[in-house]
Amino acid sequence: MRFKLHISLLLLPFFVLAQTPVKGIVVDEDGNPVPYVNIWVANENSGATASAEGVFLINATDGNKLLVFSAVGFETKKIAAAAAEKVILKRAIFALEEVVLQKPTGKNPLIIDAYKKSDVNLNYGCGNRTPWMLAKFFAYNDSLSATPFLNRLTIMTESFKNNVTFNFRLLEVNDDGSPGKDLTTENIIVNVKRSGKKNTDVDLTPYRLNFPEKGFFVSVEFLIIESNKTIFQMKGSKEKTDGWDPSFGALPSEKALTWKYSGGKWVKMGKRNEKVPPDYFDKFANLAIQLTLTN
Numbered sequence: 001m002r003f004k005l006h007i008s009l010l011l012l013p014f015f016v017l018a019q020t021p022v023k024g025i026v027v028d029e030d031g032n033p034v035p036y037v038n039i040w041v042a043n044e045n046s047g048a049t050a051s052a053e054g055v056f057l058i059n060a061t062d063g064n065k066l067l068v069f070s071a072v073g074f075e076t077k078k079i080a081a082a083a084a085e086k087v088i089l090k091r092a093i094f095a096l097e098e099v100v101l102q103k104p105t106g107k108n109p110l111i112i113d114a115y116k117k118s119d120v121n122l123n124y125g126c127g128n129r130t131p132w133m134l135a136k137f138f139a140y141n142d143s144l145s146a147t148p149f150l151n152r153l154t155i156m157t158e159s160f161k162n163n164v165t166f167n168f169r170l171l172e173v174n175d176d177g178s179p180g181k182d183l184t185t186e187n188i189i190v191n192v193k194r195s196g197k198k199n200t201d202v203d204l205t206p207y208r209l210n211f212p213e214k215g216f217f218v219s220v221e222f223l224i225i226e227s228n229k230t231i232f233q234m235k236g237s238k239e240k241t242d243g244w245d246p247s248f249g250a251l252p253s254e255k256a257l258t259w260k261y262s263g264g265k266w267v268k269m270g271k272r273n274e275k276v277p278p279d280y281f282d283k284f285a286n287l288a289i290q291l292t293l294t295n
Contacts, residue, residue, distance in 0.1 A: 024084045026054045026069060034071050034089055036167055036187055036223055038131045040264040042066035042078060049131040049224040068264035072169055073185040078264075092181070110147040112138065112291040117199065120156045120249035120288050121277045126222040127232055127243050133261035134248065135171060135179045135219035136287040140211055147293040148210040151203075153218060156249025156288040158197045164228045164245040165191050167221040168202055172212065178266045179217040179259055183209060192246050200246075211293065217259070218289050220248055249288035252280040258287055 026034045033054030040047040041060050048058035058067065063082030070076050074089040126132050153168075168188035172180035184207055192200055222228075222244050232243035250258075258269045272285050 021057055022060050022067070022081045022084055023055075023057045024087055026050050026056065026071070026087045026089060028074070028089055028091065034074065036071070036189070036221075036225075037089070038070040038133065038221060038261075040068045040070075040131075041081075042068050042264045045130060045262055047131045047224075049222075051225060070264075072167075072182050072187045092185075108147055108295050109151065110144070110293045112144075112293065114290050115156070115251055115288050117156065117197065119251055120197075122250045122252075122272075122280050122285055123158055123247040124250055124285070124287070125232065125243055125247035126224075127241055131222055131224050133169070133219050133221045134287055135169075135217040135259045135261070135266070136289050137173070137177075137215060137217050137257045137259075138211075138291060139215045140213050144211050144293060147295045149205075149294050150207070150209045150211065150291065151205055151294040152292040153202050153204060154199050154290045154292070155202070155220065156197070157192050157200045157246040158249065159192055159195045159245035159247070160230045161228070161245050162195050163191060163193060165189055165225075166223055166228075166246060169219040169221060170204075170207075170209065171217040171219055173214045173216060178268075179219060179261075183207075183212070183216060195245075197249075218287075218291075219261075220287065250280075250285035251288050252283035253286045254283065255286070256284045258284065 026037045028034055035050065035052045035054060037050035039050065039056055039058055046059055048056050050056040060081035063080060065081045066078045067081050067084050068076065068078050069087055069089060071089060073092060075092050077089055079087060124134055168190060170183040172183060174180040188202065190200060190202055224244055228244045230243045230245045232241050256268060259266045260269055269284065271282055272280050273282055
């Protein structure tokens with residue numbers, strides 16, 4: 001039984017009247033298109049994803065509404081919708097020497113937050129045109145000092161289509177505990193080559209990152225692009241709505257580890273108490289992600 005569509009209700013935007021489409025392109029300071037930019041109407045649950053060529057189309061209630069542009073490797077920018085025909089993003093400055101060490105050996109693997117596919121009975125899905133991000137927190141402790149390198153991560157995905165894509169972002173922790181700046185300078189675009197429920201692995205060794213002592217977030221970003229488009233139909237309902245594959249598995253927990261990026265800001269996810277399987281009732285639904293560390 002798929003509960004993907006139930007949880008998708010959490011990620012559907014509120015309906016906004018009198019929306020006006022805004023079309024534009026996002027480029028860097030050299031004029032090169034910036035792909036897969038996350039774009040939101042500030043303080044609203046309405047957004048879009050720029051294409052691989054940096055082109056976007058987003059609904060805004062009026063030209064004075066602020067649009068929030070977020071992309072890996074670039075500073076976040078806010079600009080009025082009326083002035084968003086061509087948006088130039090400035091590259092972010094990274095202090096990568098704080099997190100990059102010598103090349104890891106890949107030996108003595110240690111798995112954190114291991115799970116079984118059979119344990120995952122609930123999914124986070126994306127409905128309508130909203131480029132949601134979800135982030136799971138991983139805390140550091142001294143027992144990780146012998147295997148500090150991020151080798152691989154595994155996440156439970158489900159899709160109705162083959163060859164769908166999503167973006168991973170590895171994020172710092174802000175002083176208030178929320179997701180912060182990117183730890184990498186580029187997107188980690190992941191292709192899910194077949195449909196259905198499966199474990200999707202991501203090789204992190206090219207980034208040569210060690211586990212930050214403040215902990216960090218692993219974030220998944222839905223890409224609102226045509227190749228990911230699917231149709232959601234609620235169990236027991238005849239109504240259908242646009243959706244975007246893949247969806248991401250979640251596990252019931254007593255700990256609140258998952259945050260949602262909504263309206264241009266991060267919000268901590270609360271406990272689930274409706275339209276969920278019994279083992280998730282009054283529990284936090286954390287992303288099903290496991291990390292493999294090595295020395």
